[in-house]
Amino acid sequence: MKQSLGKLRVDFVCGAVAHRLRFGGGRGQALAKAMGLRAGKTPSVIDATAGLGRDSFLLASLGAQVTLIERSEQMHTLLVQGMERARQEGGEFSEIMDRMTLLQGDAKDLLPGLFAEAILD
Template sequence: MPRPKRDLQRADLRVDFISGAVAHRFRFGGGRGQDLAKAMGFRAGKTPHVIDATAGLGRDSFLLASLGAEVTMIERSPRMHDLLLAGMEEARLEDGEFSKIIARMTLMLGDAKELVPSLSGEAILIDPMHPPRKTTALVKQELRQVREIVGVDEDAADLMRVALEHATKRVVLKWPAKADPIEGIRPCSHQIIGKSTRYDVFMTV
């Protein structure tokens, strides 16, 4: 089932690649030693072509592009797509390093299940809207705002199956560290587990 498309009434959510947490991660995040980069197959002399099938705020795409990857981003929410376009244009106008990174990022509007089969990607990243937390802790305001726009990814298993069929090297599922696996897909090849996030890596070769 597609994510419901709902407009966000708040005006303060924006995509920002040039300041705050994104810029800090870019400058001090640890480069190819970061869990995401390792999960996606970055290593010395190897930079995969990446498809980010659930672009969201674009932060993972920006990080991967900052490491030299060509990244194709897919976002099916028109509202989130517009926010991404605005953030990318702002970063492009910064010139210097930021504009070079944005030049490696391509944004597409549509359903990844339909678009992925026509694309060529060595590594496909899937970061669905995660299931509700089992604790009562409040989700960060920004994440709540994103969820108001995109809803919940009830078709994550379907997207995983499409990705597994078409990725030439690997599919990476970004998922809460303690969350149960997605039902209906094969076991992952290996995992990289952080404090709050884990990367389930599915090798396709």
């Protein structure tokens, strides 16, 4: 992964992700349905393989609270930068960022703690 990240950028504000936000079909999209988002139901979601954050962004744009876990330090850094740019964009983007919590580490290590927190909540 290290050698291929040079030109990679996480961009929630322009391009395909922003287009999907405008014209993607909302809760009718397959991912949203699969995650159980429907009228009156907005679950919290853990994206255990965050990558470029596109799936997490979609779910957060539909109202879900999303915890993103990314193992790669480089990908995590790209996500931090992309999320910061989106926050600076303000408005809807900032609101979506408020629903996204990013963690760095291996999901195998972090998930047990997250489940324990959820049970205690």
